[in-house]
Amino acid sequence: MEVLEQWTKQAEQWSSQALQQWKNQGEPLWSQAHLYIQQVPPTQIYVALAILLLTSVLLLLGRLFKHQKANTILLSGLSGSGKTVLFYQLRDGSSHQGTVTSMEPNEGTFVLHSEKSKNGKLKPVHLVDVPGHSRLRPKLDEFLPQAAGIVFVVDALEFLPNLRAASEYLYDILTKASVVKKRIPILILCNKTDKVTAHSKEFIRKQLEKEIDKLRASRSAISTADIANDFTLGVLGEPFSFSQCQNKVTVAEAVGITGEITQVEQFIRDRVRS
Ligand SMILES: Nc1nc2c(ncn2[C@@H]2O[C@H](COP(=O)(O)OP(=O)(O)OP(=O)(O)O)[C@@H](O)[C@H]2O)c(=O)[nH]1
Numbered sequence: 001m002e003v004l005e006q007w008t009k010q011a012e013q014w015s016s017q018a019l020q021q022w023k024n025q026g027e028p029l030w031s032q033a034h035l036y037i038q039q040v041p042p043t044q045i046y047v048a049l050a051i052l053l054l055t056s057v058l059l060l061l062g063r064l065f066k067h068q069k070a071n072t073i074l075l076s077g078l079s080g081s082g083k084t085v086l087f088y089q090l091r092d093g094s095s096h097q098g099t100v101t102s103m104e105p106n107e108g109t110f111v112l113h114s115e116k117s118k119n120g121k122l123k124p125v126h127l128v129d130v131p132g133h134s135r136l137r138p139k140l141d142e143f144l145p146q147a148a149g150i151v152f153v154v155d156a157l158e159f160l161p162n163l164r165a166a167s168e169y170l171y172d173i174l175t176k177a178s179v180v181k182k183r184i185p186i187l188i189l190c191n192k193t194d195k196v197t198a199h200s201k202e203f204i205r206k207q208l209e210k211e212i213d214k215l216r217a218s219r220s221a222i223s224t225a226d227i228a229n230d231f232t233l234g235v236l237g238e239p240f241s242f243s244q245c246q247n248k249v250t251v252a253e254a255v256g257i258t259g260e261i262t263q264v265e266q267f268i269r270d271r272v273r274s
């Protein structure tokens, strides 16, 4: 016990000595600094402070601005259209065979696999694969404020049996206030075109336009109170066509399973620029 007490005393002594030494060394430095500040005209100090403040504000604004620049691309579309396969192709260049119906969004921020070998600085893309199950679709709304583009994936093989459901989902997206106000570009991606029985993108576009035209007629007949937040689609009195939309709507083809995805990659890179 005594040894311990002696040790503690010794340690206390050392630390107070060290503290005194620092104080002795620091004092002349402090008085020198004080003297120097007194010599500098106050205007110079104010100018230096103003410059410091201005650069901090500019840096902060720069960061804020960078954050606001959207780099999110959303993959939407009915269940089974091939969004998750596409997500992995874009990220890894492989389809990760054996995907099952997604129960939650797949999300990642990365440089597209096909661009990894390219020189130069490429901005990473924040890609979100929103499950097609009707109960999970509202998740799309969470990501819309940051969306730079929406890819609406359509199964070109099993297209006709799903025409009504796909048109309804697309109609909902096209009339969302956040989509219309921000004019978020939409790419209708006709997937699974590897099979000979797949429909062409022209056929798919026309069928979707016809079906949306019917939906527009039936929906405008219901109470306007229900659709108060929605925007009316196209030009009233004219048959609906995607060219009437305020946001740019384009159509492209892909084969997610084998990685023939250059058109969707181009769409993404056009929306997300460094
Ligand atoms: N023939 C063919 N089949 C494909 C293609 N892309 C995807 N598939 C198949 O389509 C099925 C559904 O693909 P997923 O990527 O899981 O579909 P999803 O859109 O993510 O579906 P949810 O998660 O339920 O919304 C899988 O069996 C895939 O193998 C393609 O280009 N050609």
Ligand SMILES: [Mg+2]
Binding pocket: 083, 084, 085, 099, 100, 101, 102, 129, 131, 132
């Ligand atoms: Mg999925």
